[in-house]
Amino acid sequence: MKKYYLSVAIAVTLASSMMLSSCVGSFALTSKLLNWNRQVGNKFVNELVFFAFWILPVYEVSALADVLVLNSIEFWSGSNPVAAGKKVIEGQDGRYLVECDGKGYTITGENDGSVVRLDFNETDRSWSVTANDVTMPLMTFVDDNHVALPASDGSVTTVELSQSGVFAYQQLTTAQLWAKR
Helix, strand or coil, X not given: CHHHHHHHHHXXXXXXXXXXXXXCCCCHHHHHHHHHHHCCXXXXXXXXXXXHHHHCCHHHHHHHHHHHHHHHHHXXXXXXXXXXXXXXXXXXXXXXXXXXXXXEEEEEECCCCCEXXXXXXXXXXXXXXXXXXXXXEEEEEEECCEEEEECXXXXXXXXXXXXXXXXXXXXXXXXXXXXXX
């Protein structure tokens, strides 16, 4: 009986230390599983698959794998091994293949074969874009509520991450483009 209480106490302590810590991972495996379920069929089929996966502990196992292994790898290495993947996006002007390698995205246009690469630099918290072998800065996080974006005249503008901030940036760049004509 004593051994049982000790085992339960250790299990509760380990679970609490993992679940109540401030490090919350991306739960990439569970998210991919849920996204796959959303694409299986209509809402009735999705619901049946959802219940089946709860009964056969598929969701429980994926969540446990995320909590115990994958989120820990993500915390210590900075990238989640499951986050990498490929997805096809249907756009207004064609299909695009988006590949994620955990550090950035490669977007390939299926119509013309054009390739655009988006990379995130963790040291200066910035995104850059590479197209036709030319790399340019795209966005740098100033703080949690502001980003520095290039303006059409070559200057850099700080933009608030809100609807009004984005709208003001759109007006600024539109005005600069019209002024160049």
